[in-house]
Amino acid sequence: MVQLTISTASKPPPFARGLPLTIDVAPDATIASVKAAIVAKYPKFKSARQRITLKGEKKPLIDETTLSDAFGGQFKDGAELQVKDLGPQVSWRTVFVVEYFGPLLVHPLFYHFPRFWYGQDVQHSAIQKYVYTFVLLHFIKREFETFFVHRFSQGTMPISNIIRNSAHYHILAGVFLAFDIYRPKYSATSPYIVNTIRNNETFLWICAGIWAFSELSNLHTHLTLRALRPEGTRKRGIPYGYGFNLVSCPNYFFEIIGWATIAGMTNSIAGYGFLAAAIWIMSIWAAKKHKNYKKDFGKEYPRGRKMLFPFVW
Structure with missing residues (x-):
């Protein structure tokens, strides 16, 4: 398992003020599972509202992408993703x-x-x-x-x-x-x-x-x-x-x-x-x-x- 930090790309919504969040995940876990982990912590932060990106980037990662692929095979402790609230969907x-x-x-x-x-x-x-x-x-x-x-x-x-x-x-x-x-x-x-x-x-x-x-x-x-x-x-x-x-x-x-x-x-x-x-x-x-x-x-x-x-x- 690898420790992954999820920070905010912008001001967090009121129902997710506890961000950043650190979770333990496997390298073959997908972006969809990361979104699910965020929902588990903040139930009002639905997956459809989340846009997940690599830190400092704007291109969204699709749900099927594995963390290993997202980080180019360099996924390790201390890796960080960012989440942005897209608002009601x-x-x-x-x-x-x-x-x-x-x-x-x-x-x-x-x-x-x-x-x-x-x-x-x-x-x-x-x-x-x-x-x-x-x-x-x-x-x-x-x-x-x-x-x-x-x-x-x-x-x-x-x-x-x-x-x-x-x-x-x-x-x-x-x-x-x-x-x-x-x-x-x-x-x-x-x-x-x-x-x-x-x-x-x-x-x-x-x-x-x-x-x-x-x-x-x-x-x-x-x-x-x-x-x-x-x-x-x-x-x-x-x-x-x-x-x-x-x-x-x-x-x-x-x-x-x-x-x-x-x-x-x-x-x-x-x-x-x-x-x-x-x-x-x-x-x-x-x-x-x-x-x-x-x-x-x-x-x-x-x-x-x-x-x-x-x-x-």
Whole structure:
């Protein structure tokens, strides 16, 4: 057994004022067992709130890492780790559920109660019905994936971030998009719709086909990613196959196609605004994932694979 000291990287929370803590552990003990020892001493200091690092470093150590590996094989008496309180946490699954529920609530309110928002009834056009169906099916699919498909590498996030994360969907894909699309401008009797391509059945069916292709392709890539990570692990592998042979994040690429279809078929300012925001945010996510893939797998990772857009970027 080896004596390990656990000090604080910042001001300790009120329920762990007794830190630093010294415990006896085996070299093959994991970071998860260190967190458990802290919880045993300070029951309110839950594992999800703890970020464990080597002394003086900021990179968190994952739960599966052994102490021997964390210290590069030099784990001995006097070794020290630091713990930081991350504050109250909420599961990523809960965050996703809250994010996607917003548009599922907002769109029906605008679609079914137009008099409240626009001061008049709206005879819905075919394009409004299509978009309404697209949006609801998209977010129902996302909720389904949250419960039955996604496997999260990180268990929790600070509860304070849930508002920030949800705003993108609740405001842009929810309130702004719904308010713009279901207003009288797009109604069945509007000059913007009557005798235009937006009222052409063939055009609408083509848009529906492109949208359905993007959604099913997005689901397929999520299933591919799920198959790479056994349940209860943080294992990472190189994804191959449909979409992944061209870009690192085809799930984002296919989602962009879906929102671009809605923006293009309606020519909605809110639609283009949400599309622009989605491309910007998913580009940041894709860049980070692409970089991590290349860092983790080195020469094994396909050199010609782009980040987000096939053959381009």
